[in-house]
Amino acid sequence: MLFNSIDFAIFLPVVFCLYWFVTNKNLKLQNLLIVIASYVFYGWWDWHFLTLVLFSTVVDYSIGVRLSKEKVILKRKLLLWVSILVNLGFLGFFKYANFFIENFVEAFSFFGYSIGTRSLNIILPVGISFYTFQTLSYTIDVYKGKLQPTKDFIAFSAFVSFFPQLVAGPIERATNLLPQFYKKRKFNYSKAVDGCRQILWGLFKKVVIADGCAQFANDIFNNSESYNGSTLFIGALFFTFQIYGDFSGYSDIAIGTSRLFGFNLKQNFAFPYFSRDIAEFWRRWHMSLSTWFRDYLYIPLGGSRGGTWMKVRNTFIIFIVSGFWHGANWTFIVWGALNAVYFLPLLLLNKNRTHLGTVAEGRYLPSLKEGISMISTFFITVIAWVFFRAENVTHALSVLQKIFSLEFFKTPYFNNGSLALPLFGFLVVFLFIEWMGRNQQYAIESLGFNWPKPLRISLYYSIVLAIVWGSKSPGGDFIYFQF
Structure with missing residues (x-):
């Protein structure tokens, strides 16, 4: 469902009225209404892909619960990697399968070999890059002890599928959004x-x-x-x-x-x-994605704490991965690399936070x-x-x-x-x-x-x-x- 559509112009007032005038006395019922409304909102485009949202929700909720009980470090790491591989596996298949197949074929063609294959007829689910990163941040934060895992499946489902930001962000952190589903909400006119x-x-x-x-x-x-x-x-x-x-x-x-x-x-x-400067631009553009890559990729890689080589390597990694996140096309990778080139002089001269x-x-x-x-x-x-x-x-x-x-x-x-x-x-x-x-x-x-x-x-x-x-x-x- 599009924000700029007649469908949404009807959908929003209906959900608003049900939320504040019908379910307002029961927090769990309000959260359940959000889940239902969010699934209707997302399913309006193609209801078949609701199973992906639900599966991602169940996987990360279950892993969060297991992490709260598991004390063995090796097993905790295993649970974290299950979440990472499942989420990125689905994202990789739906978003990048054709890209890798086509480039694999082109690589062999370059050396004179012909491979008889063709692209898969894969439809990219709307918003998969956004809710995948959102659920991943929850599991990683629980693993690191930054967040207590929830045992409220309805609240967690509402967090994952929250319809205003489900398909194109902002990519919310569980530390900010999830606790808001635990608190009773009162209508505030202003x-x-x-x-x-x-x-x-x-x-x-x-x-x-x-x-x-x-x-x-x-x-x-x-x-x-x-x-x-x-x-x-x-x-x-x-x-x-x-x-x-x-x-x-x-x-x-x-x-x-x-x-x-x-x-x-x-x-x-x-x-x-x-x-x-370009460093300021990236602090102000798509801030939820930029900070996600900073916290879950750039800093774990060492950030800018190491020597010159590490700074250069990490800068190119984060910008190229950011570009590739945007789409399965070499144009996005070049776009990311070009921004890394823009950014690098500021980093090396310690002017990236001027x-x-x-x-x-x-x-x-x-x-x-x-x-x-x-x-x-x-x-x-x-x-x-x-x-x-x-x-x-x-x-x-x-x-x-x-x-x-x-x-x-x-x-x-x-x-x-x-x-x-x-x-x-x-x-x-x-x-x-x-x-x-x-x-x-x-x-x-x-x-x-x-x-x-x-x-x-x-x-x-x-x-x-x-x-x-x-x-x-x-x-x-x-x-x-x-x-």
Whole structure:
């Protein structure tokens, strides 16, 4: 079920009413309703894959219970590896089987051998990368003693399948989300209003910004051979805002929806395009995934505590694995490696934690140095996104070849140019609002609070009208559904 669909517009109020007016006196019943609603939400796409969610839930719940009773270190390690192998085994099969088969065949073809095989007809379950990492974090934290294993199967099932963030995050840690299912929740009007406000901003990002940019980015990338370098760069810019509006918009809707039910999810995006270097960008982009890889992969590998070789090795491992997590295509691996190249000089010069605060703190405008740093970081990010969006590495290189040529100075042109004018207007307004709200959890968190009520209501109606306008653009699934 899509957040930007009529189905969800009906589903959400029904679940909300049942949650607060029917099951509100019984915590276990509330949690059970969340489980049922989450399975309906996920099964709306394809109910067959509900068995995967249930199986993952049962496996990690059972292992958690066993870990609470087992004291022998060897057996505890064995239980941990069962969870890791089962979860990553399913993820690997559904997501990467065809990738490895195709590359295996190509490798033999390179040496003159022909292997008669073909790709498997595997459908990638929506959200498998997200709930797999979420359940894995639970087992690992229980194993390390950071979390007491739960014996409440309904609460754990609700944690795994919680519908607002089930299919595209944020990837919640059990230490943050699971305890919230143990506590009785009371309706908080101001919290619910804040949730609605964040949902509204998330829909604006998705429907107006992401879907609006998508129609131009798709046309330019799909017909890249017909466009010059300047147009291709604009196409890369469109995709840059598309993926941000799409993914951060989903996170905003997920976090806002969670607030309607009395839950607090962690911030997943912190205005990453205002970053002053690539290290700051990765502290602000898809924060739940970045911190997951940091805590469960980078630090166990030794982090940045070792010598230069270990720092370089670990940096490339975490970025390449992050790229591969996004998809079974060499473009994602190159994208990850390129970000590692960007990041490495900062790490080796001990400047990767230079910018920990918000840019232009307490000021309306950045300094000249900050402005140059932001533009430079944004530019290299746009270049990296070309690999993320391209069909294959050859396609990405052909696009970049045109961008970094004299064609860059030619006049840009693309189809439906007249439709781009209002979109450019919305992008300017969007960037302005994001800049003014960069100290907050989301851009319009406190926008208009001190305005007269009619003006404040006009602001929200304007956003709604913009969403209605944007809904005319061909939209659809969120980008990260495929990951």
